[in-house]
Amino acid sequence: MPTSSPLILVINSGSSSLKFAIYPVGERQPLASGLAERLGQSDASIRIDVDGTKNKNPLTPTNHQGAVDALMAFLKERGWFERVAAVGHRVVNGGERFTESCIVTDDAMIEEIGTCPFAPLHNPAHAIGMRAAVHAFPALKQVAVFDTAFHQTMKPEAYLYALPRKYYRDLGVRRYGAHGTSHRYVSGETIRLLGLDPNDSGVVVCHLGNGSSATAVLNGKCVDTSMGLTPLEGLVMGTRTGDVDYGALAYIAKKTGLDVDGLEKMANRESGLLGLSELSNDCRTLTEAAQAGNHQAEETLDVFVFRLCRYIGALTAALPRLDAVAFTGGIGENSAYIRAKTLKRLSALGLDLDEEANATIFGGKSGIVSRSRKPVAIVVPTDEERVIAEDTARLAGLLPAKA
Known part of the structure; x- marks a missing residue:
C-alpha cells in the first residue's frame, strides 16, 4: 500500500x-x-x-x-x-x-x-x-x-415491552439490543461465505462472550434480538443474569433488603456464569472444571447452552426460514465444547454436528461445523473494528457512500 x-x-x-x-x-x-x-x-x-x-x-x-x-x-x-x-x-x-x-x-x-x-x-x-x-x-x-443502530430495523412487535405505553412514550423504555456492529458484520460475512442471496436469506447470529446476544437477520436486516433496554436481558452471560423473572428479583429484595442499586449490581456483576458456578465467569475455566468432573461447572454450562438453544429456536420463529446459524465472539469462535453441546440440542431445526470439523475451528478461523447444509452451522470471527473503520471512512468522505 x-x-x-x-x-x-x-x-x-x-x-x-x-x-x-x-x-x-x-x-x-x-x-x-x-x-x-x-x-x-x-x-x-x-x-x-x-x-x-x-x-x-x-x-x-x-x-x-x-x-x-x-x-x-x-x-x-x-x-x-x-x-x-x-x-x-x-x-x-x-x-x-x-x-x-x-x-x-x-x-x-x-x-x-x-x-x-x-x-x-x-x-x-x-x-x-x-x-x-x-x-x-x-x-x-x-x-x-x-451498536444499537443495526437493531433499529426491528418492528414494534419485536421491540415493545408489554408495559404501560407511557413508559415507552415518555421514557423511551423499549428493547434496543446490543452487539449490533458484530451482528451486522457476521451476518454479512455468513451470507458472503455461504453464497446466500443477500436479498433472500435468514440467519441467526450468536455473539457469545462475557457479554452474549443472539440476533435474527432477514435479508441483511435485524428483525429480532435477545438483548433489551440494556445489555442485561437475554442469554446467560459472564456475570449477567440474562432473562430472569422480575418476581424473583422482588422476592430477593424483600428477603435480603437489597435496594434497586443493589439488585442492579447483583444482576450485572455477580450473576451469570460466575454466580451460578461459584467458580468463574470464564467459559474456559468452567469447561476445564466440567471436564474434570466439577458437577456445578457442568450444570452452569448446561444452563448457558439450554438458554442459547431456546433463543435460537425463538429467533428462528422471526424468520420465514433458517439458512444458517453463525457462532462468533470469544466463546463462539473458540469453544468447540459449547458449539458441540449447542448443536446436539438443535436437531429439531435440522442441524447436525460435524465433530471433526468443529474440533479444528478456533483462533480466528472460520468454517462450517455442521454436516447439514440447510441450515448450516458456521463459525465466523467478528471484526467490529473493521466495520467502524469503514463507516468512519465513508462519513469522513474517504470512501464512496453506500448505495
Whole structure:
C-alpha cells in the first residue's frame, strides 16, 4: 500500500480499558492494534501489536488520557500521526436518537452520548474516549458507530415491552439490543461465505462472550434480538443474569433488603456464569472444571447452552426460514465444547454436528461445523473494528457512500 495512504484510528473505550486499531483506508487488515487496560489503577498498561510483535509498557498517567497520549506517541514514532484522517468510536447505545453512524458534532453531543441511561457501564466511558481523541486530534472528524443502530430495523412487535405505553412514550423504555456492529458484520460475512442471496436469506447470529446476544437477520436486516433496554436481558452471560423473572428479583429484595442499586449490581456483576458456578465467569475455566468432573461447572454450562438453544429456536420463529446459524465472539469462535453441546440440542431445526470439523475451528478461523447444509452451522470471527473503520471512512468522505 502507498506509504502516504490515509489512516483511520478506531477507538473502543471502556470503563477501565481502551482498545484501538489503525486501518489504512479501504484495507481489511489493521496496521496495528492494541489494548490499554486497568485504567485508573497503579498497574495500568498498554499493549501494542504491530509487525507480528506485542509490546507492553506501563502507563503514566494511568487514565484514559494517558492511554490516548501513549497511542499518540506510538503514532508519531511510526510516522503515522500525520496520516490519521479520521477517528471512529464504538458506542454501545444510541437510544432512538442515534439510529445510524454519524459524525460527532460537538461536546454537547458527546455529553448526550455519555449520559445515555441505557448503558451505564459503557456509554460514559465512550464519552471519555471521545473527549481524549478530540483533544489529540482537534481538526479531524470523529465518528460514532452505535451498536444499537443495526437493531433499529426491528418492528414494534419485536421491540415493545408489554408495559404501560407511557413508559415507552415518555421514557423511551423499549428493547434496543446490543452487539449490533458484530451482528451486522457476521451476518454479512455468513451470507458472503455461504453464497446466500443477500436479498433472500435468514440467519441467526450468536455473539457469545462475557457479554452474549443472539440476533435474527432477514435479508441483511435485524428483525429480532435477545438483548433489551440494556445489555442485561437475554442469554446467560459472564456475570449477567440474562432473562430472569422480575418476581424473583422482588422476592430477593424483600428477603435480603437489597435496594434497586443493589439488585442492579447483583444482576450485572455477580450473576451469570460466575454466580451460578461459584467458580468463574470464564467459559474456559468452567469447561476445564466440567471436564474434570466439577458437577456445578457442568450444570452452569448446561444452563448457558439450554438458554442459547431456546433463543435460537425463538429467533428462528422471526424468520420465514433458517439458512444458517453463525457462532462468533470469544466463546463462539473458540469453544468447540459449547458449539458441540449447542448443536446436539438443535436437531429439531435440522442441524447436525460435524465433530471433526468443529474440533479444528478456533483462533480466528472460520468454517462450517455442521454436516447439514440447510441450515448450516458456521463459525465466523467478528471484526467490529473493521466495520467502524469503514463507516468512519465513508462519513469522513474517504470512501464512496453506500448505495
